[in-house]
Amino acid sequence: MKKSEIPQDKSLLVGFTREVDYAVDESGRYTSGLSTGWEVKSSALDIAWDDIHHRVNDAKEKVLRGEASPVLFFMELKLMDPGILSAYTGFWQWQVKRHMKASVFKKLPEKKLQKYADLFEIKLEELKNPFSK
Amino acid sequence: MQIKFEHIQSAHCENGVTTNLLRYSGMAKITEPLAFGIGSGLFYIQIPFLKVNNAPAFSYRIMPGLIFKRTCKSLGIAVERKKFSSPEKAEAFLMQCLDAGQPVGCQVGVYYLTYFPKEYRFHFNAHNLIVYGKENGNYLISDPVMETVTSLSPYELQRVRFAKGALAPRGQLYFPKEKTNVTDDDIRKAIVKGIKRNTRDMLHIPAGVVGIKGIRHTAKKILKWREKLGVKTAGSYLAQLVRMQEEIGTGGGGFRFIYAAFLQQAYGFIPKEELLKVSEQFTKAGDVWRSSAVQAAGIFKGRITSENDFRQMSGYLLEVAEIEKEAFKSLEKIKW
Numbered sequence: 001m002k003k004s005e006i007p008q009d010k011s012l013l014v015g016f017t018r019e020v021d022y023a024v025d026e027s028g029r030y031t032s033g034l035s036t037g038w039e040v041k042s043s044a045l046d047i048a049w050d051d052i053h054h055r056v057n058d059a060k061e062k063v064l065r066g067e068a069s070p071v072l073f074f075m076e077l078k079l080m081d082p083g084i085l086s087a088y089t090g091f092w093q094w095q096v097k098r099h100m101k102a103s104v105f106k107k108l109p110e111k112k113l114q115k116y117a118d119l120f121e122i123k124l125e126e127l128k129n130p131f132s133k
Numbered sequence: 134m135q136i137k138f139e140h141i142q143s144a145h146c147e148n149g150v151t152t153n154l155l156r157y158s159g160m161a162k163i164t165e166p167l168a169f170g171i172g173s174g175l176f177y178i179q180i181p182f183l184k185v186n187n188a189p190a191f192s193y194r195i196m197p198g199l200i201f202k203r204t205c206k207s208l209g210i211a212v213e214r215k216k217f218s219s220p221e222k223a224e225a226f227l228m229q230c231l232d233a234g235q236p237v238g239c240q241v242g243v244y245y246l247t248y249f250p251k252e253y254r255f256h257f258n259a260h261n262l263i264v265y266g267k268e269n270g271n272y273l274i275s276d277p278v279m280e281t282v283t284s285l286s287p288y289e290l291q292r293v294r295f296a297k298g299a300l301a302p303r304g305q306l307y308f309p310k311e312k313t314n315v316t317d318d319d320i321r322k323a324i325v326k327g328i329k330r331n332t333r334d335m336l337h338i339p340a341g342v343v344g345i346k347g348i349r350h351t352a353k354k355i356l357k358w359r360e361k362l363g364v365k366t367a368g369s370y371l372a373q374l375v376r377m378q379e380e381i382g383t384g385g386g387g388f389r390f391i392y393a394a395f396l397q398q399a400y401g402f403i404p405k406e407e408l409l410k411v412s413e414q415f416t417k418a419g420d421v422w423r424s425s426a427v428q429a430a431g432i433f434k435g436r437i438t439s440e441n442d443f444r445q446m447s448g449y450l451l452e453v454a455e456i457e458k459e460a461f462k463s464l465e466k467i468k469w
Contacts, residue, residue: 001385001420012252017280019381020144022166022390024416030166030394032144032384034280040423040430041379045252047372047433048186055187079186079244084256087297 002026003033011037012045052079060131069105070130071096074120089115138236138265140275140282144384144391145194148174149277150238150261151201155210157236158309162320165384170395171207171323172200173331175388177347179354186255188373191351193387195334197259197300201238201307203330207323208315214307220291223304227264230308236265236275240305242296248276248283253381258300264290278382317402324399325469332461345458352450359443368433371446375426375433386419389457393419407467414460418453425449 003023013019018034025031059076062068075085082100086093091112098104099116110124117127138157143149143165151168169175173195180190194200205212217223230237242258243249266273271284285293294304335344342350351374358367378387384394396412428446431437 001390001416001423006385012250016248016250017278019278020142020384022144022384022394028413030390030397030412032165032394038379040426041375043430043434044372044375044426045380047369048376049252051187051369079255084298087301 003031006033006035007038008035009037009039009042011042013037052076063102064131066102069100069102070127071105071116072100073130074116074122074127075100078120085116085119088119091115135266135268135273136231136234136236138263138275141277142280143277145169145382145388146261146277147197147200148172148391150263151204153263153275153277154236154238154308155204155208155313158210158311159313160208160315162315162317164398166391166395166398167320167324168204169200169388169391170331170399171320171327172202172204173327173334174200175331175392176334176344177387178343179347179351181342186373188370189354191374191377193378193383198240201261203327204323205309207326208313208319210313210315211310212307213310215305216302217304220295220304223294223306224287224291227306228267230306231264231267235308236263237306237308238263239290239294240302240307241293242298242302243293244296245289245292247285247289248274248279256296256298258296258298258302264306321402324402328399328464328467332465335457335461336465345454345461348450348454348457352447352454355443355447355450359438359440364432364435364438367443368435368438371429372433375429378422378426386422389415389419389422403469405467407463411460411463414456414463418456418460421449421453421456425453 001021001023003025006021006023014036018036020032021035022030022032056073056076059068059073063070063073075081082093082096085091085096091099099108113124113127117124120127139153141153143152145165148165148169151172152163152165155163176193176195178192180192183190215226217226227237239262241260241262242256243260244254244256246254246260262274262276264272265275271286272290274283274285276283294302296302338344358370362370379385384391393412393415396408396415400408425446428449432442432446
């Protein structure tokens with residue numbers, strides 16, 4: 001890549017930082033330059049977020065149909081997985097997976113629910129009823 | 134309280150922390166490309182069975198932590214490295230270091246890193262930054278990927294130092310133990326060691342998912358994705374490949390340009406023409422990786438989705454595997 005080719009596309013980094021790229025000058029010597037972004041990787045990041053939004057929506061619908069508990073929804077919303085939930089809450093992974101069942105979740109004591117609420121940074125009420133207006 | 138610390142931005146976090154800490158400890162000639170090359174950072178792997186963000190785990194660099202470790206070891210620099218059982222102990226030790234005038238490298242998770250854009254805050258725990266002071270109750274942060282210095286409150290710093298999940302940092306901090314006295318001869322030896330080790334890693338590790346074989350492995354997989362997974366998921370996998378290749382921190386072309394820069398700088402210490410020739414090959418490799426990224430974007434945006442388009446994508450990786458294989462073979466043949 002030549003220094004003159006370092007991309008200056010808009011990206012989500014605007015307002016936060018520019019990135020360093022390595023490129024050659026006219027005499028072929030390496031130098032570094034700043035880039036505001038490259039459209040190709042911005043769209044790759046968009047794809048990743050599209051996938052996440054789909055997963056979040058799928059989880060929401062499962063919860064509304066009673067097929068899963070709000071733990072599943074918030075887990076997807078916070079980009080987490082059962083391993084991460086387990087690591088932060090101290091529950092075993094198999095317990096986390098049980099807590100994602102609607103029937104099990106309904107019977108969970110507030111002490112356990114509070115661990116999830118704290119992790120997801122929401123109030124207990126929102127954890128229990130995430131979609132009520 | 135503030136240490137007189139120079140923040141220099143770099144492309145990649147671990148390179149930047151290594152470079153800036155070594156500079157602080159007296160090694161004026163260290164640069165990001167030198168640290169990357171001496172640390173044998175260039176790599177490729179498609180980790181089997183593991184999924185990251187629901188797509189395969191690709192990496193264009195060696196395992197986290199090895200660049201700092203290998204670079205310091207090759208240069209004969211002793212390192213202090215600690216993990217902690219509690220955030221309180223971690224903060225107390227940090228304060229001790231700062232009070233003694235020692236900036237420290239910290240491994241952190243980026244999910245709770247408040248100065249990053251929200252869209253980049255995934256549960257990724259192998260980021261590195263330097264804490265170089267405390268002012269008005271906040272910690273002064275030199276994060277190498279950022280243009281300027283930033284700050285974090287004690288709570289914010291604790292959250293990132295104790296992020297959980299894979300590769301959890303557990304408060305890990307590290308720094309060169311003494312002021313360094315690195316000679317040009319030390320650098321020469323370290324460069325040679327770095328090149329030999331990197332050549333070994335890319336050409337001779339007996340595993341099909343690693344190095345040149347790994348690039349070909351991914352090229353083969355790409356041919357199957359369209360039929361096996363459907364265009365949409367195949368596109369998501371390609372997007373992941375592009376992100377690992379270009380997103381926050383590779384300097385372009387999956388670190389290949391940084392490596393090309395390293396070889397040019399190595400020439401400044403060891404004037405062998407082959408280093409400049411091979412540098413050009415890595416520039417070419419980086420350019421082909423970037424062309425593959427453009428092709429991938431056409432696919433995952435849904436513009437080009439035929440089997441032929443996937444074949445072309447796979448073709449780019451096969452081309453780059455060939456270029457890098459010849460490049461490393463040339464490095465192998467150098468008589469030091």
